Amino acid sequence: MIRPFLILLSCGAAAISASAAAQDGVTQRVDRLEREMRAVQRKVFPGGNGQLIEPQITAPQSQAATPGVPATSAVADLTARVSSLESQLSSLTGQIEQNQYQLRQLQQAFEAYRKSTDAKLAAGVAPPPVISDAAPPPRDVAAAGDTRDAPPPRITVPATGGNRAAQVAAVAKPSSGDAGEDAYTYGYRLWQAKLYPEAATALKKMVADYPQHRRASFAQNLLGRAYLDDGKPSLASIAFYDNYKKMPDGERAPDSLLYLGQSLVQLKKPADACKVYDELGEVYGDRISAAMKADVARARTAAKCK
Structure with a gap:
């Protein structure tokens, strides 16, 4: 009787040991999964203090054991x-x-x-440039009787043949003691000599270096003129618009609106040009000269404004 009892006891101990080992293995899986869950939740729900959220799928609640039914292991x-x-x-x-x-x-x-x-x-x-041969004639304000915008004295550029570097070198740089004035005058002389890319570079530098100078409005407007005369109405429209928006009280802001309209006409946008002329009249109508009013009237006619 003793030997069968020992065998039975040994089998029971082995079953208990196997159950404990299985339980340890499952516990390790649970611990690992819970660590992974915390890592995932920290990514998805930052600021959650590492606490687990309520699971969307939960294990069924165990019910009280009834007599004759073994408890859940x-x-x-x-x-x-x-x-x-x-x-x-x-x-x-x-x-x-x-x-x-x-x-x-x-x-x-x-x-x-x-x-x-x-x-x-x-x-x-700034739409794609549309090159046009019908560039508007330059407006000499001094000749029109508007002394507030008289350009620097005209100069005579010596003939230098086809050497562009020599042509640029032939344009004298003024030295009046007013650096801003001299920078504008030099840009004007380059434009007058029809060295438009060099004039644009000089005028942009003048505006950047002396943005508060009285001539900054003149230089920004003349920058647009240089682009326009160089057959680049798209770049010209940007320069004129910037002068009006950034320096609306500048002395050349009204002129920039006039030339902006002409640039838009070259860009095949006459309706937009008419809107610009309307704004010119509304904003500066009581400040522009009679000569400019006549220019605006001719420009409106050319754009077929209503």
């Missing part, structure tokens, strides 16, 4: 916890992937919107 409980954590981890992983996909879509949509907006702005302010 610890291994079964751990297995249920593992199943719940695995389901929750799968759900959060899917949510992360969905959020990343939506973020990529938002980034792509924003990039498309930015490009579209840039294109519209470029089309409205």
